[in-house]
Amino acid sequence: FSQGTLSLLLMYKQQEVAATQPNKFPQVILFLLERKMGASRRAFLSQLGRRKGFQVEELFSKNVTHVICESNTAQEARMWLEAQGAGQAGRHLLDVSWYTESMRDGHPVEILDRHKLQVQQHFHKCSEFAVNDSEVTPFSVPGYACQRRCTLENHNAVLTDALSLLAENAELSDEDGRGVAFRRAAAVLKALPSAVTNMSQLTGLPCLGGHSLRVIKDILENGTSSEVESTKESERFKALKVLTGIFGVGSKTADRWIREGIHNLQQLRDSGQTLNRAQQAGLEHYDDIKQPVSLAEAEAIRGIVGRAVASVSPEAQIVLTGGFRRGKLTGHDVDFLITHPEEGSEVGLMPKLVSWLESRVSFYAALLISKQPKMIVVMFKSIVTFSKILLNVISGIFLYGQKFRAVLEMGGRWRAVRVDLVVSPISQFAFALLGWTGSKLFERELRRWAGHEKGMSLSSHALYDNKQLSCLQGRYIRASSEEEIFAHLGLEFIPPNERNA
Numbered sequence: 001f002s003q004g005t006l007s008l009l010l011m012y013k014q015q016e017v018a019a020t021q022p023n024k025f026p027q028v029i030l031f032l033l034e035r036k037m038g039a040s041r042r043a044f045l046s047q048l049g050r051r052k053g054f055q056v057e058e059l060f061s062k063n064v065t066h067v068i069c070e071s072n073t074a075q076e077a078r079m080w081l082e083a084q085g086a087g088q089a090g091r092h093l094l095d096v097s098w099y100t101e102s103m104r105d106g107h108p109v110e111i112l113d114r115h116k117l118q119v120q121q122h123f124h125k126c127s128e129f130a131v132n133d134s135e136v137t138p139f140s141v142p143g144y145a146c147q148r149r150c151t152l153e154n155h156n157a158v159l160t161d162a163l164s165l166l167a168e169n170a171e172l173s174d175e176d177g178r179g180v181a182f183r184r185a186a187a188v189l190k191a192l193p194s195a196v197t198n199m200s201q202l203t204g205l206p207c208l209g210g211h212s213l214r215v216i217k218d219i220l221e222n223g224t225s226s227e228v229e230s231t232k233e234s235e236r237f238k239a240l241k242v243l244t245g246i247f248g249v250g251s252k253t254a255d256r257w258i259r260e261g262i263h264n265l266q267q268l269r270d271s272g273q274t275l276n277r278a279q280q281a282g283l284e285h286y287d288d289i290k291q292p293v294s295l296a297e298a299e300a301i302r303g304i305v306g307r308a309v310a311s312v313s314p315e316a317q318i319v320l321t322g323g324f325r326r327g328k329l330t331g332h333d334v335d336f337l338i339t340h341p342e343e344g345s346e347v348g349l350m351p352k353l354v355s356w357l358e359s360r361v362s363f364y365a366a367l368l369i370s371k372q373p374k375m376i377v378v379m380f381k382s383i384v385t386f387s388k389i390l391l392n393v394i395s396g397i398f399l400y401g402q403k404f405r406a407v408l409e410m411g412g413r414w415r416a417v418r419v420d421l422v423v424s425p426i427s428q429f430a431f432a433l434l435g436w437t438g439s440k441l442f443e444r445e446l447r448r449w450a451g452h453e454k455g456m457s458l459s460s461h462a463l464y465d466n467k468q469l470s471c472l473q474g475r476y477i478r479a480s481s482e483e484e485i486f487a488h489l490g491l492e493f494i495p496p497n498e499r500n501a
């Protein structure tokens with residue numbers, strides 16, 4: 001197979017992007033009344049709201065615009081407000097159903113009569129947030145993540161964040177089996193159409209093992225899981241996260257350093273450990289690499305890399321893959337897949353691309369070759385987002401060099417961005433596209449499905465039918481689109497934006 005991959009650290013001139021508003025709906029300031037709702041449910045619902053970009057106040061203040069109550073009458077809520085020295089004036093007194101519907105839709109929904117607090121005692125039946133077993137709607141989802149349509153929406157972020165943290169801890173501790181189990185459990189909760197509030201809703205769901213269920217139960221009952229909290233606070237987990245956050249450092253290296261007493265970046269710098277060049281670059285640009293890449297930046301970088309590709313191979317095609325292809329608005333890196341319409345013409349493309357980049361950046365760049373074969377790390381402090389300046393890059397390094405200095409003198413802010421490049425022959429393109437679009441769990445589940453349910457082997461190069469005994473070698477199945485691969489696997493086609501397992 002001739003697929004090649006390349007990981008870059010790219011210095012990139014940031015566009016002036018307005019600071020992201022943590023509160024997506026500035027006119028809506030929410031307060032959840034604890035009375036009859038209970039403290040843990042209030043904490044749970046508040047956290048849920050904040051995840052979705054709502055401003056949910058911990059303490060009541062005059063700024064609160066919407067007061068959310070459960071099982072309270074309008075009189076009771078007004079009495080409570082008066083006791084706080086505030087009236088109802090200008091404020092909405094709403095039933096929790098307005099809140100849960102707004103969470104479901106991701107924005108404040110229109111206030112209908114049924115959302116307003118009733119004057120008479122009245123108990124709402126909201127199936128999503130039922131507390132009474134007889135009202136509980138059990139959920140149902142298929143067993144493999146590649147059979148589910150999972151958008152970026154997540155009604156169970158509090159629970160999935162907790163399980164993902166345990167997964168991450170297991171993965172960093174080299175316990176991949178446990179890691180996958182937590183990832184699968186989190187993916188099942190993420191696929192649910194609404195928030196889980198009661199354990200009985202989970203009856204019959206796949207992939208929820210005893211351990212995951214214990215964590216979910218803790219959170220539903222107490223608002224937090226002690227295991228998650230203690231993991232989050234553990235010195236070892238914190239050190240593993242910081243150290244593996246360095247580009248070029250995996251869990252094995254991090255573990256060795258921790259055993260030598262290195263827990264943070266300063267201790268690493270002071271330790272005199274020999275770092276390879278990728279790790280040196282990773283340490284130097286640690287803060288940049290930790291910072292998420294925005295879609296705007298990804299598109300700007302696509303322009304830059306696209307020009308580089310076009311100048312070494314005019315007919316070559318480049319596609320944005322990874323999380324951005326799934327509709328994510330931020331990512332930890334930018335992933336590109338490159339191919340050429342004529343089979344074989346992609347051979348040598350990656351080295352040409354590397355020397356092109358190298359020749360344009362030799363002034364500022366260091367070419368870093370890691371120990372892994374086919375994995376080259378290039379670090380360059382050179383490429384700019386704006387096409388006007390980029391044109392100068394193409395017209396010559398010296399002019400570019402001056403421009404580069406000019407940009408710096410103008411006070412531009414540069415940042416390092418991780419970029420993954422993959423070059424694939426056109427005959428493998430569909431497999432590479434499917435394999436590099438992710439999510440990671442979706443990919444793992446596709447391969448598990450292929451193996452366990454279909455007797456096939458799927459990779460980002462090919463699909464192989466293990467059952468074809470007529471030919472001793474088995475059989476490779478051709479496909480020229482993702483749709484064909486799903487069809488060969490006997491799966492309904494899932495578009496990229498629904499592969500966010």
Ligand code: CTP
Nearest residue numbers: 322323330331332333435436437438439440443
């Ligand atoms: N991938 C791979 N081999 C690697 C690294 C990644 O096949 N050595 C695949 C993953 O399986 C995934 C895709 O490349 O399907 C993208 O990986 P990655 O960039 O790590 O994740 P994203 O989903 O893009 O998430 P993010 O937005 O945080 O980058």
Ligand code: MN
Nearest residue numbers: 322323333335
């Ligand atoms: Mn990515």
Ligand code: MN
Nearest residue numbers: 322333335420
């Ligand atoms: Mn990647």
